[in-house]
Amino acid sequence: MNLTPAQAKARADRILAALKPTVSQWSTAVLDQAVLHLADSGQPFGMNDIRLLVPGDDCRKAGVYFATLTGHDALHPNEPPLLRKVGEETSINPKARGKKVNVYVLTRxxxxxxxxxxxxRIQQRRAAA
Known part of the structure; x- marks a missing residue:
């Protein structure tokens, strides 16, 4: 399917708009912390690392979370990417049955x-207090 840049952006907008509400602010905050922690190691990271670090429901939101970060690049093509895919590895989730998951590095x-x-988020909490 060959899309023009405008069509690709519109498609990405629709997909992300539909998925974004499924990730709560709490899950986003937990996943933000986990990603920063994993990125601090200097090693690539992905869903397997999140699965080991983040508890249950928040972990299940990580796929949409990663899609939102990488989708940001499609929505803002003139801005630098947020995550850079550097490879794939086999999922450690037994339900995935050997499916490949992406491995990333966090960009500046x-x-x-x-x-x-x-x-x-900190400013919002302070304003609400």
Missing amino acids: AGRQFIQDRQAE
């Missing part, structure tokens, strides 16, 4: 994006 822009989002 991605780190700044997450840190800005964390700062915004």
Whole structure:
């Protein structure tokens, strides 16, 4: 399927708009912390690492979370990417039956994006207090 850049952006907008509400602010905050922690190791990370680090329901939201971060790149093609895919590995989730999952590195822009989002949450809590 060959899409023009405008069509691709519109498609990405629709997909992300439909999926984003499924990830709560709490899950996003937990996953933001986990991604920053994993990125601090300097090693690539992915869903397997999240699965080992993040509890149950928040872990199940990680796929949409990663799609939102990588989808951000499609929505903002003139901005630097947030996550860069560097490979794949076999999922450790037994229900995945050997499915491949992506492995990423967090870019500087991605780190700044997450840190800005964390700062915004802190400001919102302070304003609400």
